Amino acid sequence: MNQHASQHAIAVAGVRRVFGKGRKQVIALEDVDLVVGAGEFVSLIGPSGCGKSTLLRLVADLDTATAGTLEIFGKPARRARLDQDYGIAFQQAGLLPWRTVAGNVELPLKLHGVASAQRKARVAELLDLVGLSDFAKNHPDQLSGGMQQRVAIARALAESPRLLLMDEPFGALDEITRERMQNELVRICAETGAAVLFVTHSIPEAVFLSDRVVVMSPRPGRITGVVDVRADGLAGAHDRTERARDEEGFFRAVAEVRGLLHGAPVATVAADGLEK
Numbered sequence: 001m002n003q004h005a006s007q008h009a010i011a012v013a014g015v016r017r018v019f020g021k022g023r024k025q026v027i028a029l030e031d032v033d034l035v036v037g038a039g040e041f042v043s044l045i046g047p048s049g050c051g052k053s054t055l056l057r058l059v060a061d062l063d064t065a066t067a068g069t070l071e072i073f074g075k076p077a078r079r080a081r082l083d084q085d086y087g088i089a090f091q092q093a094g095l096l097p098w099r100t101v102a103g104n105v106e107l108p109l110k111l112h113g114v115a116s117a118q119r120k121a122r123v124a125e126l127l128d129l130v131g132l133s134d135f136a137k138n139h140p141d142q143l144s145g146g147m148q149q150r151v152a153i154a155r156a157l158a159e160s161p162r163l164l165l166m167d168e169p170f171g172a173l174d175e176i177t178r179e180r181m182q183n184e185l186v187r188i189c190a191e192t193g194a195a196v197l198f199v200t201h202s203i204p205e206a207v208f209l210s211d212r213v214v215v216m217s218p219r220p221g222r223i224t225g226v227v228d229v230r231a232d233g234l235a236g237a238h239d240r241t242e243r244a245r246d247e248e249g250f251f252r253a254v255a256e257v258r259g260l261l262h263g264a265p266v267a268t269v270a271a272d273g274l275e276k
């Protein structure tokens with residue numbers, strides 16, 4: 001891989017995705033350009049149907065674009081999928097109920113022929129990272145929703161990916177667990193240096209986690225604005241602490257994202273001040 005390509009985790013250019021034909025045609029994505037730098041945390045936010053999941057699925061090569069190009073670490077999406085260049089965590093934790101917590105985390109390593117002793121060591125490390133060392137032998141149905149999601153994140157991290165693709169991973173959690181999970185994700189990203197493309201419906205979640213928040217609108221699905229949270233005075237995503245939730249820059253960024261979602265001129269909303 002050349003030096004230039006390795007600078008980007010994701011490079012999306014001129015992407016269009018059309019479903020169906022004739023009167024039933026849906027333009028899920030139109031003219032989408034997006035670059036996610038190595039180690040950068042980028043969230044996608046927008047109303048239902050604006051194409052967030054479609055974009056994530058295209059990056060993960062679970063679907064194919066009608067037009068445009070997608071590169072992951074400089075490779076076509078298909079090559080990156082085959083090379084296991086990223087980990088995936090979606091809203092449903094998607095754990096195998098008959099396997100233990102350790103067995104679930106171990107699975108990708110087993111499927112890729114990692115030797116037993118190495119697998120064991122890696123699983124122990126990952127469970128420690130997500131704070132579940134004491135639950136290695138439990139089964140998923142013995143865990144809370146937040147704990148199951150942490151198992152799914154550990155599994156997504158098993159092969160030390162430089163990129164994580166996450167589609168509303170905390171959407172089903174209560175607010176307190178959700179904030180705790182967000183704090184943990186920040187810590188994990190700082191420790192692993194992974195880039196993240198993260199889909200969410202929550203403005204505060206997007207702002208707290210991200211370096212940049214990408215705002216989308218539907219029919220056709222397009223990027224309508226990008227808020228660089230760092231420009232609002234928050235530390236970069238890897239250096240973020242829980243205190244960021246109380247900082248002025250946080251509320252400024254929340255107001256900016258909200259303004260973009262509602263189609264208001266950003267300057268007016270920002271000048272207006274804080275969350276309403």
Ligand SMILES: Nc1ncnc2c1ncn2[C@@H]1O[C@H](COP(=O)(O)OP(=O)(O)OP(=O)(O)O)[C@@H](O)[C@H]1O
Nearest residue numbers: 019020026028047048049050051052053054055221
């Ligand atoms: N397989 C498909 N066949 C037909 N239409 C589809 C398909 N997948 C998505 N769409 C349409 O594409 C548009 C974008 O859908 P997508 O799921 O990407 O939106 P989203 O922003 O993730 O929505 P939500 O926030 O509700 O999850 C929607 O109008 C949806 O109905």
